[in-house]
Amino acid sequence: MFVSFGKFGKISYISETKVADFVRYLEEGKIMATRCSKCGKLYFPPRADCPDDLSTDMMWEEFSGRCKLLTYTTAHFAPTGFEDDVPYTIALAHCEEGVNAYALLSKDIKENEIYIDMDLQLTPLRLPNGKITYELKKA
Amino acid sequence: MRVAIVGVGQTPFSRNCGMSIRELCFEAFKDALEDINLTPKEIDASIICSAPEYDKQRSPAGLISEYLGLTPKSTFYAESICSSSSTGVKVGFSFIKSGLHDTVAVIGFQKMSEISSAEVQERMGRGADVQWESPFGTMMPAGYAMYARAHMQKYGTTEEQLAKVKVKSGKYSLLNPLAMYRRAVTLEECLNARAIATPLKLYDCCANADGASCVIMASEEKAKKITDTPVCVAGIGAASDTLSTTNRTNLTGLTCAIEAAKHAYKMARIEPKEVDVAEVHDCFTIAEIMAYENLGFCKPGEGGKLIEESQTYIGGKIPVNVDGGLLSKGHPIGATGGSQIRTIVLQLQGGAGKTQVDGAEVGLVHNIGGIGVYGNVTILRR
Numbered sequence: 226m227f228v229s230f231g232k233f234g235k236i237s238y239i240s241e242t243k244v245a246d247f248v249r250y251l252e253e254g255k256i257m258a259t260r261c262s263k264c265g266k267l268y269f270p271p272r273a274d275c276p277d278d279l280s281t282d283m284m285w286e287e288f289s290g291r292c293k294l295l296t297y298t299t300a301h302f303a304p305t306g307f308e309d310d311v312p313y314t315i316a317l318a319h320c321e322e323g324v325n326a327y328a329l330l331s332k333d334i335k336e337n338e339i340y341i342d343m344d345l346q347l348t349p350l351r352l353p354n355g356k357i358t359y360e361l362k363k364a
Numbered sequence: 365m366r367v368a369i370v371g372v373g374q375t376p377f378s379r380n381c382g383m384s385i386r387e388l389c390f391e392a393f394k395d396a397l398e399d400i401n402l403t404p405k406e407i408d409a410s411i412i413c414s415a416p417e418y419d420k421q422r423s424p425a426g427l428i429s430e431y432l433g434l435t436p437k438s439t440f441y442a443e444s445i446c447s448s449s450s451t452g453v454k455v456g457f458s459f460i461k462s463g464l465h466d467t468v469a470v471i472g473f474q475k476m477s478e479i480s481s482a483e484v485q486e487r488m489g490r491g492a493d494v495q496w497e498s499p500f501g502t503m504m505p506a507g508y509a510m511y512a513r514a515h516m517q518k519y520g521t522t523e524e525q526l527a528k529v530k531v532k533s534g535k536y537s538l539l540n541p542l543a544m545y546r547r548a549v550t551l552e553e554c555l556n557a558r559a560i561a562t563p564l565k566l567y568d569c570c571a572n573a574d575g576a577s578c579v580i581m582a583s584e585e586k587a588k589k590i591t592d593t594p595v596c597v598a599g600i601g602a603a604s605d606t607l608s609t610t611n612r613t614n615l616t617g618l619t620c621a622i623e624a625a626k627h628a629y630k631m632a633r634i635e636p637k638e639v640d641v642a643e644v645h646d647c648f649t650i651a652e653i654m655a656y657e658n659l660g661f662c663k664p665g666e667g668g669k670l671i672e673e674s675q676t677y678i679g680g681k682i683p684v685n686v687d688g689g690l691l692s693k694g695h696p697i698g699a700t701g702g703s704q705i706r707t708i709v710l711q712l713q714g715g716a717g718k719t720q721v722d723g724a725e726v727g728l729v730h731n732i733g734g735i736g737v738y739g740n741v742t743i744l745r746r
Contacts, residue, residue, distance in 0.1 A: 230495075296510040298510050303501050304486065305489055315500055317610065
């Protein structure tokens with residue numbers, strides 16, 4: 226079944242990608258990574274192609290989403306389409322599988338509760354406009 | 365054969381300059397050719413540099429080459445966002461070094477007020493990885509703010525130290541007639557300014573501007589006939605890092621700058637301590653502090669201390685951004701690298717007026733494209 230990647234994120238800037246199935250899995254509540262069948266390297270966000278050995282033979286793999294906060298910023302100024310959401314906190318977290326995840330921190334986390342190295346959980350999130358994404362929640 | 369810079373030029377950086385891009389470029393070009401023995405017809409090739417998302421004109425190189433009277437000589441466009449004109453200088457260097465051309469004009473420009481604020485804001489959102497990061501509403505200040513937060517966490521760098529970079533910038537802006545903001549700013553003003561992307565506040569960020577710059581390069585042999593004060597391009601380093609923030613491994617320094625500096629120092633056969641004056645890419649205050657460290661002016665983590673001790677003022681260990689930097693000059697993307705090179709060339713020629721660093725022999729330019737995506741370091745010698 227064809228899935229448009231246009232469903233990912235509040236605003237999606239692209240619609241076609243070989244990893245569009247990521248959105249279908251997200252709808253099922255799963256956060257998926259890809260693993261290169263040839264060298265075994267894990268990719269998140271998922272990639273369709275492995276640059277290390279030029280392989281395109283990738284397998285989907287469910288991903289724990291358990292991670293720790295590396296760094297963050299609270300944005301008070303936003304690009305087009307996000308103006309009404311400010312302030313929101315953009316974060317980078319390091320997942321136990323060894324890859325990083327870039328996402329917003331859940332609005333449930335108060336600013337004074339945020340600290341670097343805190344435990345977080347990458348979680349699917351349905352947006353009010355019907356689209357789907359993931360966010361970082363308190364673990 | 366060595367490669368020299370024989371002329372530099374720049375327009376004032378401003379908002380609503382009242383000129384079209386061709387006229388902005390003409391003004392910088394004319395300024396670069398002033399007082400040197402070279403006419404437009406003697407220039408063998410031109411490299412036109414800007415960030416195309418701000419241009420109304422499709423393929424500006426042809427238009428600008430025509431307006432500057434450079435046809436039928438070779439021209440084309442070079443882009444690495446904020447470091448486009450440093451990339452242009454690297455290409456110009458290669459042209460001359462290879463013997464393909466004797467004289468090359470590198471013209472950088474940006475007219476950011478050409479498009480509406482809404483259009484600018486829309487483009488800002490697309491500076492990150494549009495597939496996996498832009499859907500979260502990110503933009504340039506947020507990217508550098510994440511570096512600032514990590515740097516503060518790891519090294520204890522403070523918001524006061526960040527603010528002190530802007531205080532220095534404000535002080536020197538008063539001496540630069542081409543700067544967009546010519547105003548001294550107090551530490552309190554910086555610290556009390558509204559948040560843009562925490563911990564970065566208004567005065568931690570540079571502003572969009574209109575402007576153009578021009579760097580004329582020539583072979584050593586030609587250079588001697590063009591000017592009595594050529595400046596030698598002693599080292600050029602360029603490197604890249606991932607466009608995405610997700611795949612960065614270093615969050616407290618720009619790997620592309622560290623790599624570029626390594627190449628440039630090796631080529632110039634100098635150590636960081638031999639640099640007399642530097643221009644660094646202070647698009648945000650944290651960027652200047654990381655630049656001190658990434659260029660080897662201090663150890664990793666000691667950048668905050670270096671500004672705290674005023675070591676990057678004139679008279680300090682290494683004067684940095686004595687023209688006010690991007691924070692005060694404004695940042696017309698494609699013109700910025702050429703403007704930084706102009707400042708260093710004037711310093712090495714002894715023509716920097718009230719901001720002259722006495723006896724400057726070696727100067728360095730650090731120009732970064734994107735959030736640490738394209739690193740460019742150029743070392744110049746008298």
